[in-house]
Amino acid sequence: MYKIGIVGDGYTAADLLRLLAGHDEMEVVCILSTENVGRRVDALYPQLTGFTDLVCEESNLDNLIGRCDAVFLALPHGLSAVMAMELLPAGIKCVDLGADFRLKNAALYERYYDKIHEAPELLQEAVYGLPELYREKIRGTRLVANPGCFPTGAILPLAPLLTQGLLQAEGIIVDSKSGVSGAGRTPKQSSHFCEVNEGIHPYGVGTHRHGPEIAQELGFAAGRPVEMLFTPHLVPMNRGILTTIYARVQPGVKAEAVHEVLEEKYRGESFVKILPDGVMPHTKWVYGSNILQIGIYADREKDRVILVSALDNLTKGASGQAIQNLNLMLGITEGKGLNFPGVHP
Structure with a gap:
């Protein structure tokens, strides 16, 4: 023990x-x-x-x-x-x-x-703590940098596609919506009930600290700097992040190849799930779980793709992923303590 x-x-x-x-x-x-x-x-x-x-x-x-x-x-x-x-x-x-x-x-x-x-x-x-990308490095380290919640939802859908050269490294747009628990428990005006209830608003536009974190990891995946815009929004729910990503495929690459690459990359992974064609994720489906779901729309005429991910910001976006990382660091089965679905409804 x-x-x-x-x-x-x-x-x-x-x-x-x-x-x-x-x-x-x-x-x-x-x-x-x-x-x-x-x-x-x-x-x-x-x-x-x-x-x-x-x-x-x-x-x-x-x-x-x-x-x-x-x-x-x-x-x-x-x-x-x-x-x-x-x-x-x-x-x-x-x-x-x-x-x-x-x-x-x-x-x-x-x-x-x-x-x-x-x-x-x-x-x-320090090893960046995305087990699905850096599993072996995490096993051998004594220090893990657990990723931010927004970056987890952006990097996992995009990194395999950039590594395989399917996507253009310019013009990627990452649009995220987060529950209020992401702001922490310390009381502040911006997270008071009357400030967030019945409304939605962007924050940290162009300056959010998770922007360079996402760009760093996408650049490592692509092997060169990536041009990306990231905008977070606060929505009146307790927990969860929904991220919508817009990108273009490289000339000559068929848009449907995106689904094939992501399916292959995450086949057998316990905590990243690729949804069937036409199904888009919902934050309620992953509520309280260590699971990230990814939905894919491929525009075959315009060679564009839309990737949508959902995760629980406190679990796969923070504490669950931290346990996943420590399991690996200690030589414990990676999913120990985490193998359960989300709570819905």
Whole structure:
């Protein structure tokens, strides 16, 4: 039984505890907090009553070192890097659910996150945590950069097509809609009920921090820079992300080849599902699950494709994928604790 620590007590930490309650090879032995030290976790999240008796401890690394085999860093950007610098030499594997290790370029991180990177020497070591693309690298690393929720929904449909040279690397449009839980649990005006109910609006237009993350990974897949536009929107639902992607196929490539390549790439994958022709995903179908669904429309006359993906932003977009990554890092069956469908209706 591997001993696991969680740093942070927000929504992603709660989802980690929900999922790990059914995991028979990992035991969460401590959860660290800054605002809720001394409070029981099931008082913060009553849905966990009967599944954990953990009490939030002070965010001191001494509470992890010597107690944990691995740690989930469920923290805002800028806080994980310093912790990883101390945990890794102590032999503790780390999965960072924040943004500190996602971008390989420290200058790009500093530009988008307005913060000097505290551990640039770890950027090349960290493995980007999309198991369907980087499974073997994840098995051999001690540090995983868990992807952002929007990037997961954009990269998994596009990367295989760019790698195979089916799509033009210019003019890709990624349009995403997210539930409010993506903004976290900390109260803020933009996520108040009256601000989001009965409305939808874009935010971070042209400046959202997940934009360069998506572009980085698509560029790696294509073998050259990719021209892409990304726009996120906030919709009045609790959880889920629906992403619609518009792209053109390369001259001479038949649009229907897109379906063939994606089917081949994800055949046998437990957590990426290609839907039948004419079926488009719904966030309700993946609610609470670690599954990403992809629907495909191929315009045979205009050589265009529309890819639509749906995922739960807190599960495949965060905590579920983090567990998937740690399973691989620890040599556990990849899907342990995650093999269940979404909740619908």
